[in-house]
Amino acid sequence: MDELKFNKLAAGVLCGVLLIMAGIKTADVLLPHQHLDQNAYPIEVAETTSATAAPEAPKGADPVLALLASADIAAGEKLGKKCAACHSFNDGGPAKVGPNLWNIVNAPAARDGGFKYSTAMAEMGGEWSYGNLNQFLYKPKQWLKGTKMNYAGIKKANDRADVIAWLRSLSSAPVALPSDEEIAAEASNS
Numbered sequence: 591m592d593e594l595k596f597n598k599l600a601a602g603v604l605c606g607v608l609l610i611m612a613g614i615k616t617a618d619v620l621l622p623h624q625h626l627d628q629n630a631y632p633i634e635v636a637e638t639t640s641a642t643a644a645p646e647a648p649k650g651a652d653p654v655l656a657l658l659a660s661a662d663i664a665a666g667e668k669l670g671k672k673c674a675a676c677h678s679f680n681d682g683g684p685a686k687v688g689p690n691l692w693n694i695v696n697a698p699a700a701r702d703g704g705f706k707y708s709t710a711m712a713e714m715g716g717e718w719s720y721g722n723l724n725q726f727l728y729k730p731k732q733w734l735k736g737t738k739m740n741y742a743g744i745k746k747a748n749d750r751a752d753v754i755a756w757l758r759s760l761s762s763a764p765v766a767l768p769s770d771e772e773i774a775a776e777a778s779n780s
């Protein structure tokens with residue numbers, strides 16, 4: 591095909607396209623638009639709130655105070671073998687990787703003079719109440735940011751109750767079990 595023929599053909603095609611476009615435009619102007627209240631084909635999109643919802647605050651430990659009275663001290667001692675890698679549990683026992691834990695329930699935090707605590711624990715204040723032990727042992731690094739206790743934590747409430755009941759027994763005069771009021775207060779806080 592020579593150049594002229596090709597040009598004619600191209601012009602023809604172009605004109606055709608233009609005519610069709612003009613036709614569509616005219617029809618657009620002349621014909622009344624149909625306004626649909628709805629999409630002709632409704633598109634169902636499930637409403638998801640989770641995508642935009644604020645991230646949940648880290649969940650604290652489940653309550654254990656109510657479990658302590660019937661906790662299994664022997665099971666707690668068994669679980670405590672993991673703690674023994676870093677802690678001594680006897681009266682006057684030495685600081686190891688971590689501080690001595692004899693008579694720790696209700697003792698002031700960071701009380702072991704022979705142990706160099708992290709700043710976080712040294713400045714934490716308060717006592718190792720049942721409630722604090724529960725939260726700390728659940729996820730140590732989440733509850734006390736900056737602690738140097740490299741231990742993932744004890745997931746199950748039953749296991750924490752057993753360990754805490756065992757810790758309580760490591761004393762010449764174990765502190766009282768939680769009162770009904772303390773148990774109720776813990777339940778309403780969580």
Ligand code: HEC
Nearest residue numbers: 673676687688689699700701707708711737738739740741
């Ligand atoms: C890998 C070592 C390691 C393991 C395992 C470990 N701890 Fe610790 N623990 C530490 C260290 C280190 C500290 C001091 C933390 C600091 O200074 O921030 C500590 C601190 C503590 C304290 C605070 C004591 C105080 O004097 O204030 C308690 C209570 C405690 N641990 C209980 C436990 C229990 C119970 C277990 C077992 C379920 C356990 N730890 C397992 C290393 C460990």
